[in-house]
Amino acid sequence: MQLAGIPCPLCSQKILLESDGTWCARCETVMHRDCLTAAGNVCPRCAGAYDAPEGHFVYSKRCPECFRLNDPPRARCAGCEAGTRWDSPDAYAAFRKHMKRTSIRSALLGLLEIAIGASCLLSPVFLPPVGMVIFFLLVFPAGAGLYVAMKMLIEGFGNLVRSWQCSGFE
Ligand SMILES: [Zn+2]
Ligand SMILES: [Zn+2]
Ligand SMILES: [Zn+2]
Structure with a gap:
């Protein structure tokens, strides 16, 4: 949680350094560590024992x-x-969901790049009429056709690796 710049309800002063602040895990009220100690570790919002975020x-x-x-x-x-x-476990679960989505997106992008790269390289060989058209319309005008195709392949495999890493994140 971002703490710097948030006013402390106990002293009305803004928190300057992240390390000076903490918050109550129950109500997410942000305050100075020192003010909280001075207040006997009672959360001003919950009016009960402060729930340390470190435990969550x-x-x-x-x-x-x-x-x-x-x-x-x-x-x-x-x-x-x-x-x-x-x-919190909720924030972690939301982040893992985000990583799963990133994994799927990277996999699709990687496969698309590999398909484009491979078809650029192989099309003139395997599909002479269509392949030649693709090659001269798309790849050749880009300047260095081979360079573009190789770049696509390398990026594609990179994205597949990233997808695999993201899917294993925990
Ligand atoms: Zn304070
Ligand atoms: Zn509280
Ligand atoms: Zn790292």
Whole structure:
């Protein structure tokens, strides 16, 4: 959760540093750690014992960006600093859904790129009349036909790998 800039209800001052703030997991009220301690760990909104968010944190097993193992669990990936901590199981579940959708999109894009790349390379060989038309209308005017086709193939396989990594994210 973004804490900096949010006014603390206990002292009415804005929170300046993320590390100075915390929030109540029950009502999501953001406040200063020090103010909360001074208030005897009672949430001003719930008027009851403050529910520390740390008890609800969920850490992913892998980084969602570079897929490096997040072990031992850290809030940020040791390799690329991407966030590997979610504030609640719900937030984590929503993110996993997003990764599944990314996986499907990458797979479709990858297959499309491979199909285009392969047909550019192979069409003149296997389908002389149609292939020649495709080759000279689409590939040749682009300048370096071979370069474009290879780029499509490489990107396509890259997207398939990414799709596979995203589908395994947890
Ligand atoms: Zn305060
Ligand atoms: Zn509360
Ligand atoms: Zn990473």
